[in-house]
Amino acid sequence: MAAGTGSGPGGISIRALVKHYGTFEAVAGIDLEIRRGEFLTLLGPSGSGKTTLLMMIAGFQDATSGDIRLDDRSIVAMPPEKRNFGMVFQGYALFPHMTVADNIGYALSVRGRPRAEIAARVAEMLELAQLQGMGARLPAQLSGGQQQRVALARALAFSPPVLLLDEPLGALDRKLRIEVQEQLKELHRRLGTTFIYVTHDQEEALSMSDRIVIMRAGRVEQVGTPEELYSRPRTEFAASFLGKSNFLRRDGKVWALRPEKIDLSVATGQATGGRLSGRILSMAYFGSVLKYQVETAEQGQIEVDVDAWRGGGALPVGTAVGLDWSEQAAVLLGS
């Protein structure tokens, strides 16, 4: 969290925030501190309220109750154009009738800044977004990746303290998405702007965020760094939404156990090493890992990931195996 201690504006404090649509509770009471300069991801399935929360921060949705504060000033009743937050919309929402340069210069232009200043800033942003020489084009003449960079440049041109991103990579293909993830991360490091990022893609969330907020049914399920959330999930939902997890149940308690933390050994004779024994039900090859489904008598199906380079190749279906793991690998949930 290199940029997390930066000074200047950009800290957001959300208190008891609620949003009703008729009888439907889209946001059901959220408290959240967003530190200035951090890269915070709102992660959740569709309908979890993450987009509604972002739209409320942006000012496009009214709060039913609760407060949103920017650096200790309430902004909950402020119209969106007064909040000075940059935003990258889903589908980018570029102005189709304006050139790339006019799109990027829009925020400065509506603030009545002098032409020369706008032109200079636009040139700077074009370079930052690697769009040199494309200022005179219309958005329709650009590729998806270029449009995404225009949207980003447009949102950052007026140096907002906070940048809101609503699934900005959703329309890009997988290879480009990974490339843009790295660029976004790099940009965040360089600018020190607070990034609030909405996604339903757990890989995106894990690889980019300083902290992740896992949301479910309008509530915050768990907040933490990617590492904290992955290694110490508190609920079954958190454990299964971020990464994959097995759940072990005994005496009314539930433990989460990640597939890659299990050691798998071939049973010899009657003796099976380890805490659980079972038979291989199926196997899938993923290049770097082999994913086994193991049927156990005690805990049902358990997924086990084994590094593909380890051992002598895939074990045949039906093989009797023993499963073992270290004490701290299984995380007790709900505590």
Place this chain on the structure above:
Amino acid sequence: MAALTLRTSGWLLVLPLLGLVVVMFAGPLFNIFWLSFTDPGPGLSNYTALAERESLRRLLWVTLRICALTTLFSVVLGYCIAYAMTHAGEGARQKMLLLLLISFWISVLVRTFAWIMILGRNGLLNNGLMSAGLISAPLPFVRNELGVLIGMVHYMIPYAVLPLLGAMRAIDGRVMAASRNLGASPAQTFWRIWLPLTKPGVIAASLLVFILSLGFYVTPAILGGGKVLMVAEYISVQVLITLKWGTAAMLAVLILVSVLALLALMSRFMKLSAALGGRA
């Protein structure tokens, strides 16, 4: 082989209609064209009369002015209505559309006489104003250009609203949100984003209203009370009363050519099929 048969039989199906169009439409059209150069005698005399006769020039000027004003008012009012409809809830929009279409479907004759009831010397409006003591003598709302304008604008508004509504409904709401997010006030967002994005609709609506206005007959004849003469009524007088078919044909050709020229001009800027409601 099958495709060829299909293609041929397709043409066969269209043939009767095609024949009808040629005989009933293209034929008379050519006849009018022909008459404008040959009646009363061969030559360009009907067209040169345009330069020589003050009354013809006045006629064209009045027609153009009324059409332009009708277009202006219809499109401005239609823009407001379409804007309100776009931003209304789904239920309210359906009701507004129904009201619009009801007035769209009522005969132009009925609507014109209804305006006489309202605006005439003893009409609702004058009686109301007099009994309220606001005026002492009836105001002349009809039998003049004002009356013609009111009637025509009222008739044309649905034609303006429909293309505008199409253009406005096609705008992505996120684009408007992006504008406000970038700091633009609602007024700035309207002038810099909304209006430019609806420009194709404005052009289409203006074109449609202007072209339809050029050929307007009933409304100017009744609400103008014979005092406001537009081209269509003048043509009818030439054909039915003074029997100067050459002059009538010349004016008809003039209107036809102007409309085609307008369409050609517009097609240089935009896809006409899209402007007139089709999917390009």
